[in-house]
Amino acid sequence: MHLSIETNAPEVAAGIQGVFQDQIPFALALSTNRLANRVQEAQRQRQDEIFTLRRKRWADRAVKRNRGTDFATKDHPVAIVRYQAPGGREEILTKFETEDVKVPRGRSVAVPTANVPRTAAGIVKKNWRPSRLHLKKRGRSKVGERGTYLIDRGSGYGLILRRKGRKGDSTTEVLYWLVPQVDLPPDLEFYETAEETVDRHAESEFFAAFDRAIATARI
Numbered sequence: 001m002h003l004s005i006e007t008n009a010p011e012v013a014a015g016i017q018g019v020f021q022d023q024i025p026f027a028l029a030l031s032t033n034r035l036a037n038r039v040q041e042a043q044r045q046r047q048d049e050i051f052t053l054r055r056k057r058w059a060d061r062a063v064k065r066n067r068g069t070d071f072a073t074k075d076h077p078v079a080i081v082r083y084q085a086p087g088g089r090e091e092i093l094t095k096f097e098t099e100d101v102k103v104p105r106g107r108s109v110a111v112p113t114a115n116v117p118r119t120a121a122g123i124v125k126k127n128w129r130p131s132r133l134h135l136k137k138r139g140r141s142k143v144g145e146r147g148t149y150l151i152d153r154g155s156g157y158g159l160i161l162r163r164k165g166r167k168g169d170s171t172t173e174v175l176y177w178l179v180p181q182v183d184l185p186p187d188l189e190f191y192e193t194a195e196e197t198v199d200r201h202a203e204s205e206f207f208a209a210f211d212r213a214i215a216t217a218r219i
Helices: 009-050 056-062 190-215
Strands: 100-102 109-112 135-136 141-143 148-154 157-166 169-179 182-184
Touching: 009 056, 009 190, 148 169
Parallel strands: none
Antiparallel strands: 100 182, 109 169, 135 141, 141 148, 148 157, 157 169
């Protein structure tokens, strides 16, 4: 007497294995997009740490992921995080990615001091920019509007000052330091931030995405 048991276990096992294999591309795409989101947030935090952001929302939106083209898919598991500022001018931030030097369009770069009138957001008011002071040469200096004048020390160095108060009871304050160039340190560290974020979270994000892929798979 004997008993023979026959099952379709090989077919079931092959089916389960097939489900696992089919879900890997989904898990890769999902984890890649989640990593890109982490990189985007980490870079925004990096900006907050190293810069005094006068327009924080603009700076946050400059670290961008375009819908469709910048998101990973099962067929193309590549995600992109880019600097693309609203209205352009992302170079305001990206110039700090590599060590560089800001050179003037004319003779000097005007570096504002705390004495320059600013908006509530801390931005220099347009009518207090050097070009709006209408400085015109008078003797050895240049005299502008609202009690301003420029002292040229040669070789691109100088000051823009403002005289406040009435004659005989006035004070003078420095509005701008004039220098021939300004060093721009490579503080942005976009690539370093991305690499560190991916190294820290890649494994956990993939396994979390894979668990979700298996949980939602149709067997």
